[in-house]
Amino acid sequence: MNNSGRTSMREQAYANFSDLLLTMRIKPGQFLTQKELVSMTDMSLATVRELIPRLEADGLIKAIPQRGLQVTHIDMNLIKNAFELRLILEKRAIEHFAKHADDTQIDELLDEHLAILEQAKQEVTTSLIEQAQHADWHLHDAIITKLDNEIISNIYKVNAIKIRLIIADKSRIWPGNLERIFSEHLKILGALKRRDAEAAIAAMEEHILSAKQNAFSD
Structure with a gap:
């Protein structure tokens, strides 16, 4: 896949994750695994792994050692x-x-x-x-x-x-x-x-x- 194709997949994965958040199918504070993100966003594991750093940078998830990925919680x-x-x-x-x-x-x-x-x-x-x-x-x-x-x-x-x-x-x-x-x-x-x-x-x-x-x- 060329660079534009990879970028498109990352953008789609981000949009899918955002939609899951805004429709409350993913809840604030919820813990997720990479495997669950693959299933929920309907994207490949490689795309999800590329997505995670962006979600972390945007403050939408946080990696917690031994527990997985935590969706930002409302405080x-x-x-x-x-x-x-x-x-x-x-x-x-x-x-x-x-x-x-x-x-x-x-x-x-x-x-x-x-x-x-x-x-x-x-x-x-x-x-x-x-x-x-x-x-x-x-x-x-x-x-x-x-x-x-x-x-x-x-x-x-x-x-x-x-x-x-x-x-x-x-x-x-x-x-x-x-x-x-x-x-x-x-x-x-x-x-x-x-x-x-x-x-x-x-x-x-x-x-x-x-x-x-x-x-x-x-």
Whole structure:
């Protein structure tokens, strides 16, 4: 296999592992063997062995002597560090987005949120919660993507996995908090619509600190 083929396999293995984490088929703190990773990621042993150093470097697993590979566990230190990094990245990103995003992109994000809130007035179904969670991630991902900075995007992607693990374990969107979270998003989107970068930064900071506080208190 050529270098591009090996790289593609490593990327697929990383994506498979991330999906297992985010769907909670692999749990935070769980111990795994290389053999189990081969089976769960549907990749070869050679690919998994190449994957492990990257997962360790990204802080997603840790090798424990005599015990195997431990998936990162959710603790106060991880929550603090992940949210602090998120705040740094997204405050810069929202400032750029406010100045450079197309009106159409802002309108699409706003319409997506308003449509979900309108449906929530009738009934908050499991399907609607899934749509709301997707809209949440879509907003934050779009803001980072607009920076068009590969280094920042890569850092964000790894941290986003940790944030989403924390959210899944602590404070994922549910019927009781959907309106609050989306009202915070609408405050961000309203500032973007007005092209008010300072207000957008302040609203994003308020939103992230609120999520951090909820993660600590749950």
